[in-house]
Amino acid sequence: MVQIYTCQNGVRIVSEHVPYVRSVTIGIWVDAGSRYELPHENGITHFIEHMLFKGTATRSAHQIAQAFDRIGGEINAFTSKENTCYFTKVLDHHGEHAIDMLADMFFNSALREDDLERERQVVGEEILMSEDAADDDIHEKLWYEMYPKDALGLPILGTAETLATFDADMIRNYMDKHYAPENVVISIAGNISTALIRHIEKLFGYYERTEKFVKSALTYPEFTAGHYKEERDIEQSHIALSYPAISCKNPDFYSFVALNNLIGGNMSSRLFQGVREDRGLAYSIYSYETAYADIGTFTIYSSTTNKQMPLLVETIDATLHDIVTNGITHEELTNATEQLKASVVLGIESMETRMSRNGKAELIFGRHKTIDEVIAGVDAISMEACDRLIQTIFTKERATAIINGTEQEA
16 A cells, blocks of 8 residues: 655655565655756756766765665666656665665765766767667657657757756756755655654655745647658668657556557567568567656657668558558457556566656656556556547657668678
């Protein structure tokens, strides 16, 4: 059972006690993602995530890493377009020690100039790696085509130009705006003691927001059916197609996830079977749904040779046309629904999954569904809802990104 305790300053502690495990996973969730950055701040949310690991007033980066290794713990973080999470997984009796170190990183990051410069180089290399990997970079290009006038269309990593401008003052200013108590959720899952909850409140429950605080606001950006194309000196060509879809708050959300599963989300899906198994046009072919609090997209990705690209696109279009014209089968929907149900049930075996699910649910929805409620929602998936989604999504204009490889002479 998920319990929520709100500290006097607005920080929310969300806990799910699982007494039969001997570990605890703790995540500090911040309602600060790249979509809330100003244009000149693009990439700073991710850069801050890196910098919080670079040492505090009393611990160096090496000492932080060494301290977690000493207790056999894991520590990591990630930045998304919607939020940032710093998390750790440790044995239950090390919970207080682990959150002590996370709190030190969160509140007392040193932001030394030499650390800033070193990490600027690291993130710069990360940007170059992403740009060099066409199968990654094509999605960044696609998002910019979909939302060219909104921060959602900009890369989470930022650019070399914005990265060069980040300094300690800019970081502190951004954290003052977005790391306020109202924007913070501490999510814990595992064998949790009452003492651990009290300790977390002592660490996080009394700091106050500054006058620079800015409440994160959804932008509901308009989808643009843009088209991007470039040539690169690479072996394969890559294509990504995306349609405007629904948000995670839409009543048909579970049907949306099931629809993705049967179109391109697994090995028995229409696209995998049609493109790879029947025609051998590509090794990699898949679809995925993205659903934020205000908008959503449905995306298809594949890669092949230049020579086969026209046939690949033709096969994808024919598959979608058949789905729009003739719909899906009851067998396909049953299989997709069961797969989704299994994913939900198997996911609760992981404390990290529980921590993540609860943290995001608190930030986005402000409420928590029990597993039974989620299963009931999955069981309520209907052919009518899927048909409605098919006609809503796949009859609209789509955005496209293509990176063509250079054919090599034999």
